[in-house]
Amino acid sequence: MDSDTVSVERVIRAEPEEIFALLADAGRHESFDGSGTVQGTSAPSRPLELGSVFGMSMKMGLPYSTKNTVIELEPGRRIAWQTKGFGGVVGGRIWRYELEPQPEGSTLVRETWDLSQDKQAFLLKRSSMPATTEKNMRRTLDRLAEAVEA
Template sequence: MTSRDVVSVQRLIPSDPEPIFALLDDPSGHARIDGGGSVQGARSGGRRLGLGDRFGMDMKIGLAYSTLNTVIELEENRRIAWQTTASGPVGKVVGGRIWRYDLEPVEGGTLVTESWDISEEAAVSKPFVRRMEGMTRKNMAATLERIEALVTTTD
C-alpha cells in the first residue's frame, strides 16, 4: 500500500455519532447521502448491517452498473467499512476498494472521517481508479455535508 492508496476527508458534524452511524449502516439510505450522485439505490436495505453482511447497490456513472459490497469492519457508532466489487464474473477482476467511515466523538459533535482505500483494488482496475482521486475527494466532502444536513435538520 502506498500513501496514494488512501484518500480521506473529515468534517466536524454537530451531532452525536448514533444518528450518523444509523445513516451509514442502512444501505437503503446511501443514495440520500452520496455526494457524487452515483448511488441509485440499494438492492437490499431497510436493515442494519452486521460484520460480514453483503449488500448490492445500483450505480450509475455514465452507464448503469451494480456493485456487491461486504462489510469488513464494524464497531457500533464508531466505524464501518465495506469492500466493493463489481457484480457477477467481472467482480473477479475489477474492484476491491474499501469505503470506511470513522466517527470520533469530540467537543462540539462528531469528527467524521470518510476514507477511500484502493490498496486492495484489482491490479487491472487500479490505474483507472487512481485517476478518480480528485473527483472522489470532492464527492466525499459533499457526502459528509449531506450527512450533516440530514442529522442536524429538525422537522
C-alpha cells in the first residue's frame, strides 16, 4: 500500500438522501457492515451530526470498543468519522462515505479507509489489512445496496 487510503465505489439504485440516512444512523451500521466486526452501538440509535461522538462495540477475534467522532458531514453528500480505541492509544483511522448523484435516481457511493492520521499507519500499511479492508468495504457497499434497493 503506497498511499494512506483505500477506496472502493459502487453505483446504488437509490437517492443519495436515502443512503445518507442509513450511513448517518450509527445504530444501523451493524446491518450493512461487510467485515462482520461491528456488533452494535453503545447508545440508542440517533442521527449523527458534525462533532457527534458514538461508541461502537466491535469484535475481531476478541471483543473491543471504539470511540468515533464525526469529523466531516455534508447532508446527503458526505460523512466521515475518526475511530480510536483503548482510550485513544490506538487508532485515528477515518472512515469516509461520499455520495454523488447519478442519472435516474442512482448514487455513486465511495467508501474510503484513510490512515493518514492513524497511530498505527506504518504497521497497518505493511500488513494484510489494506487488502482485507478493501474486500470488506466491497461487501459493505453490496450490503448497503441490498438495504436501500429493496
